[in-house]
Amino acid sequence: MNFTIHQTDTNSSARAGTLTTDHGQIETPIFMPVGTVASVKGVHQKELENDINADIILGNTYHLYLRPKTEILEGAGGLHKFMNWHRPILTDSGGYQVYSLSDNRKIKEEGVKFKSHIDGSTHFFSPEFSMEIQRKIGADIIMAFDECTPYPCEYNYARNSMHMTHRWLERCIQYLKDHPENYGFKQHFFPIVQGSTYKDLRKQSAEYIAGAGAVGNAIGGLSVGEPAEEMYEMTEVVTAILPKDKPRYLMGVGTPINILENIALGIDMFDCVMPTRNARNGMLFTAHGTINIKNKKWEDDFSPLDEMGITTVDTIYSKAYVRHLFAANEYLGKQIASIHNLGFYLWLVREARKHILAGDFAEWKQMMVRQMDKRL
Amino acid sequence: MNFTIHQTDTNSSARAGTLTTDHGQIETPIFMPVGTVASVKGVHQKELENDINADIILGNTYHLYLRPKTEILEGAGGLHKFMNWHRPILTDSGGYQVYSLSDNRKIKEEGVKFKSHIDGSTHFFSPEFSMEIQRKIGADIIMAFDECTPYPCEYNYARNSMHMTHRWLERCIQYLKDHPENYGFKQHFFPIVQGSTYKDLRKQSAEYIAGAGAVGNAIGGLSVGEPAEEMYEMTEVVTAILPKDKPRYLMGVGTPINILENIALGIDMFDCVMPTRNARNGMLFTAHGTINIKNKKWEDDFSPLDEMGITTVDTIYSKAYVRHLFAANEYLGKQIASIHNLGFYLWLVREARKHILAGDFAEWKQMMVRQMDKRL
Ligand SMILES: [Zn+2]
Ligand SMILES: [Zn+2]
Numbered sequence: 001m002n003f004t005i006h007q008t009d010t011n012s013s014a015r016a017g018t019l020t021t022d023h024g025q026i027e028t029p030i031f032m033p034v035g036t037v038a039s040v041k042g043v044h045q046k047e048l049e050n051d052i053n054a055d056i057i058l059g060n061t062y063h064l065y066l067r068p069k070t071e072i073l074e075g076a077g078g079l080h081k082f083m084n085w086h087r088p089i090l091t092d093s094g095g096y097q098v099y100s101l102s103d104n105r106k107i108k109e110e111g112v113k114f115k116s117h118i119d120g121s122t123h124f125f126s127p128e129f130s131m132e133i134q135r136k137i138g139a140d141i142i143m144a145f146d147e148c149t150p151y152p153c154e155y156n157y158a159r160n161s162m163h164m165t166h167r168w169l170e171r172c173i174q175y176l177k178d179h180p181e182n183y184g185f186k187q188h189f190f191p192i193v194q195g196s197t198y199k200d201l202r203k204q205s206a207e208y209i210a211g212a213g214a215v216g217n218a219i220g221g222l223s224v225g226e227p228a229e230e231m232y233e234m235t236e237v238v239t240a241i242l243p244k245d246k247p248r249y250l251m252g253v254g255t256p257i258n259i260l261e262n263i264a265l266g267i268d269m270f271d272c273v274m275p276t277r278n279a280r281n282g283m284l285f286t287a288h289g290t291i292n293i294k295n296k297k298w299e300d301d302f303s304p305l306d307e308m309g310i311t312t313v314d315t316i317y318s319k320a321y322v323r324h325l326f327a328a329n330e331y332l333g334k335q336i337a338s339i340h341n342l343g344f345y346l347w348l349v350r351e352a353r354k355h356i357l358a359g360d361f362a363e364w365k366q367m368m369v370r371q372m373d374k375r376l
Numbered sequence: 377m378n379f380t381i382h383q384t385d386t387n388s389s390a391r392a393g394t395l396t397t398d399h400g401q402i403e404t405p406i407f408m409p410v411g412t413v414a415s416v417k418g419v420h421q422k423e424l425e426n427d428i429n430a431d432i433i434l435g436n437t438y439h440l441y442l443r444p445k446t447e448i449l450e451g452a453g454g455l456h457k458f459m460n461w462h463r464p465i466l467t468d469s470g471g472y473q474v475y476s477l478s479d480n481r482k483i484k485e486e487g488v489k490f491k492s493h494i495d496g497s498t499h500f501f502s503p504e505f506s507m508e509i510q511r512k513i514g515a516d517i518i519m520a521f522d523e524c525t526p527y528p529c530e531y532n533y534a535r536n537s538m539h540m541t542h543r544w545l546e547r548c549i550q551y552l553k554d555h556p557e558n559y560g561f562k563q564h565f566f567p568i569v570q571g572s573t574y575k576d577l578r579k580q581s582a583e584y585i586a587g588a589g590a591v592g593n594a595i596g597g598l599s600v601g602e603p604a605e606e607m608y609e610m611t612e613v614v615t616a617i618l619p620k621d622k623p624r625y626l627m628g629v630g631t632p633i634n635i636l637e638n639i640a641l642g643i644d645m646f647d648c649v650m651p652t653r654n655a656r657n658g659m660l661f662t663a664h665g666t667i668n669i670k671n672k673k674w675e676d677d678f679s680p681l682d683e684m685g686i687t688t689v690d691t692i693y694s695k696a697y698v699r700h701l702f703a704a705n706e707y708l709g710k711q712i713a714s715i716h717n718l719g720f721y722l723w724l725v726r727e728a729r730k731h732i733l734a735g736d737f738a739e740w741k742q743m744m745v746r747q748m749d750k751r752l
Binding site for chain 2: 044046063
């Protein structure tokens with residue numbers, strides 16, 4: 001995987017780069033829409049390409065393993081072909097959902113036994129099995145199997161868990177060495193830094209992960225309930241250690257403001273369900289603050305959904321119309337809001353990139369953070 | 377309203393025509409997708425225009441009156457502007473939903489008192505009030521306020537109801553004469569033939585309606601549970617009497633086969649929730665029969681959703697993928713199926729038109745009816 005950094009900001013650690021995969025280039029910093037079970041909820045693939053212009057999307061290994069199941073994805077020739085998405089894909093390891101969604105999960109050195117949240121059936125994920133599934137899914141970027149600790153987390157638990165994550169990393173690497181790609185393109189493997197909200201653990205883990213010499217590195221276990229300030233502190237500790245010339249992925253983050261703050265700390269890649277989940281609840285992100293489109297105040301506001309017109313839905317539909325669709329429980333409202341929010345997130349990271357390249361990222365970021373921190 | 381008939385089939389009563397409204401032309405026979413509350417469920421307006429290529433859509437007065445409410449539509453400058461749809465719209469009178477959806481409706485000579493199915497609030501629709509609402513909604517074609525009798529229906533009830541529908545028609549006409557259009561374009565009014573499944577009543581009603589001299593005429597009270605053969609018989613009785621040079625609209629019909637059979641009997645316009653409602657339940661219509669896409673048999677069928685490729689979704693998504701979306705309860709499945717079914721209905725009426733113009737409609741219809749009457 002080729003990663004070129006075109007510019008590093010002088011007043012922050014923000015970088016503008018280009019990541020190259022066999023399915024195309026990714027301009028960083030980038031936000032990756034979450035396509036849980038081979039679908040970004042309510043959004044057509046062509047809308048992701050044309051309206052939202054996503055360079056890369058994310059798939060969830062846990063969900064895909066349960067439905068449609070790994071064999072079906074293999075039969076299709078991998079996830080790209082199954083869902084007809086031609087650009088890059090990243091899959092997580094399945095770990096996060098095992099801990100957060102399934103019942104009765106038992107974490108041991110060997111791996112995690114858990115019950116499906118769908119039908120209660122018993123399954124077992126190990127580092128090796130997660131790699132096997134991810135080989136079969138066939139994403140361009142695949143993730144290490146780790147334990148994502150909850151917040152708050154006891155120091156001893158966090159330390160032991162971190163070391164297990166490190167041991168699991170070695171097993172992942174060994175499996176991938178022994179089992180090459182299933183399809184005709186390269187898969188790039190990212191290990192994950194853990195360590196909860198403890199600076200010394202985060203430092204230790206970042207050093208260990210940096211030592212693995214991977215083509216890209218991720219930071220996990222953040223945005224799990226801790227205050228934003230703690231998240232930023234941890235990011236800062238870790239990005240100071242992770243290699244500068246490799247892409248850095250902060251998993252599961254976050255609000256538009258979280259994203260700008262973490263870009264300033266040297267993060268290149270983000271994913272989060274927030275833009276789509278909040279969209280389905282009627283919450284729209286804009287450059288001037290958030291809108292609860294369900295509010296009665298929009299009932300007779302016939303101005304465009306978003307004057308900025310980032311995506312086509314922003315100007316062809318009015319606030320009053322989308323407000324009506326939510327009031328009448330029409331799914332088209334959720335579809336429109338999802339396209340809007342994802343389009344806005346992609347616009348935001350692309351603007352950030354422009355300002356990094358132009359050399360005025362820090363000022364722009366400050367202005368945007370102030371401007372977006374409002375309810376309209 | 378200009379209605380030109382280009383060709384009448386020699387072996388049936390099928391006609392190919394063009395209907396002209398201030399929002400554009402409608403090529404007949406035509407199917408009108410149902411946009412209940414200013415949205416065809418799960419389908420973007422641009423998909424209706426580009427993928428499905430609908431010449432005209434339908435709005436439901438009852439639903440629009442309750443949500444977003446008539447004043448909001450007036451504030452927007454009418455339904456076209458509210459939902460950003462530039463082609464023709466037809467609205468029904470609200471009567472059908474008052475009878476089928478609301479609680480405690482009381483039908484009297486003056487009008488119908490009913491309770492909203494949403495919040496139980498009490499409302500009153502009269503012929504005059506239905507016209508007033510339809511003026512404010514601003515569709516290109518508006519419908520008379522009638523009583524749609526259920527099936528089966530006692531002869532005496534059907535006869536009395538039919539005469540009341542006739543008296544209501546006069547009140548609709550008077551209201552429209554006294555109250556011109558609200559917006560800068562013409563609204564065309566269609567009266568409705570009733571008479572349940574009684575030939576003598578249907579004849580009487582068709583004669584009365586023909587006598588009103590409207591620019592187009594509709595047939596109501598069919599496709600309410602009666603056998604298809606009875607529906608066809610009633611259509612035949614009525615189309616024999618309604619003026620040949622005016623468009624004929626059969627309300628609420630039906631399956632693809634129903635549509636072809638009624639085109640053969642001289643019907644020019646159709647609407648039905650079936651393509652979208654069945655789509656949401658995983659039922660796909662194709663030229664070779666119906667598909668229940670939820671069936672396990674499609675699980676690893678990676679062939680295109682519909683080889684015919686009428687709409688873009690037919691070839692970019694596979695049966696296995698759409699089957700997975702339904703199994704995983706992903707709304708994108710319903711979106712894809714809705715576009716497919718509507719695209720298929722529009723394809724079907726356009727093919728019918730081509731074959732009427734080519735002079736081989738009857739043979740083609742027979743072949744299609746046989747071919748579509750299968751489960752795949
Ligand atoms: Zn360790
Ligand atoms: Zn009469």
